[in-house]
Amino acid sequence: MKYDVVVVGSGPAGTVTARFAAESGAKVLIVERRAEVGVPVLCGEGISQKIDDWGMLEGKRWIANKMEGARIYSPDGTMVRLSADMAGNETGYVVYRDIFDKELARMAVKAGTEIMMKTEVTGLLKENEIITGVKANQFNEEIDIEADIVVGADGVESKIGQWAGIDTLLKPHDLETCAQYTLTNIECDKEYCDFYLGEEIAPGGYAWVFPKGKDVANVGIGILASLSESGMALKLLDKFIGSHPELKKGEPVRLLAGAVPVAQPVETVKDHLLLVGDAARHADPITGGGLTTSLEGGKIAGETIGKAVNEQKFDNEILGSYETGWKEAFGKKLRRNYLVKEILLGFEDKTLNLLADSLKDYKFEEFSTFSIVKALVLKHPTLLMKLKPLMKISVEK
C-alpha cells in the first residue's frame, strides 16, 4: 500500500489537511482507529463565526445554534456581556460535532481522499532513520502503510509526534481536564454562551453552558490538571449543575470526558512528518478552543503537502513552510494568550469580581486594551496595577 500522504486521525485537523492535500493532487489516506468519524464527540462544540468566511463546509446541517454573544460570570455572579465579534473563538455557532466532522470528511473524500476505519497506528515505518509510513493494526491484522508524508492528527494523546522525536509531553499545568453533559429539558437563553469563573466552581478553568437549542445545552467544566484531584472535574460539574436553578431541572442525554491542551505549541515539522490540531497543541490557552485553529492550520498543512508532493521533496525545509504559515496565521495569538493565561491564573476571585464590576455596564465599542483601561479608571482604578502585565502583553501584540 503506497500513498503520498497518510493522515492519522479523522478529526477536523486531519480531514481538512487531507482535503487540501488531495485538492493539490496528492494521493491521501486517512486512518481512524474508531469505527465512526466524529464519534464519540469530545468537545464543547463551540466555534467562531469566522468559519463563515472560510467556505470549508456546505449546507447548515452541522449547525445546532447561532449565538449572539457570550456572558462571563465572575465568582460573585456579576455578568459581563460580550457580542459575538468581540467574544473570540468559541462564540459564533454551537455545532453538532459528529455531523460537522463527517461533513469535513465528506469534503476530503470528494477531493479524492481514501479513509480506512478501525485502523490503529502502532508505530512509524522507517528506512535508514527516514520515515516511510506507518505500521497499523486493522481488525487484529498487522499492516504496513507506506507514505512519503505522515500527518499526526491524533489528538491530545498524540503518539505520532513522540515517535518522531518531538517532545509532546504535557505538564499538568498545561492541560485542562474536562467533563461535560448534554442536558435536556432545561430552559436556556439560546443567544448566549455562558462562562462561569471562580476558584470554587472550576479551579484554573471555567464552567460553560453552550446552548444547542432552547431546551438543550452542553454544560461542562474544565479544571487545570495541576489543581485536580481524582474525579474532581465530574464532581465539580455535578455540584455546579446542582447549584444552578435552571440547569438542575435537566437530565443528561450524553456524558463525556475530555482533555484540552492549554499549552504553547510544540515543534510541528520533521522530515516526512507534520503535526496538526490538538497533536500540535493548536488550541487557545485561555479558552481551550481548538476548532478554528485546527481548521486554519489544517488548510496550511494541506497546501504545504500539495507543494511538497508536486516537487517530490519531503524534508524539513519544504514542509517547514507549514510551521511558518501557522505561526503567521495564529502563532502570535497562541503565544500571547499563553502569557495571559499565566496572569489570569494568578488572579484571586476578589480581583475577578472587581474586574467584572468594572466592565459590566461599560458599553464596549471595541474590546481593546484602551477600552478596558477606560472602564477600569472610571470604577476601580486600583485594579490597574494588577492588570499591568496584561496591558504590557496586549500593547506588544
Next chain:
Amino acid sequence: MGKPKAKVDDKICLACGGCISLCPHDALSMLGGRAFVAEDKCLSCAICIRTCPVGAISGEVYK
C-alpha cells in the same frame, strides 16, 4: 515486586486520552478504546490518578 502500579477501571474510563498526554513515563496508551497502563513503564507517580476527570484510575500509591 515494585511499587503498586496505577490501574484503569474499564467500567469508568471514558477514553478521553488526557492521562496519555500527561504520563511522563509513556506508560499509558489507548488500547481497545480504553486507557491502558503498561505496568513495566509505570513509576507510580500518580499524575494520571490525580488528573482523571472521572476518577477512573486508582492505585495504592495515591492516598
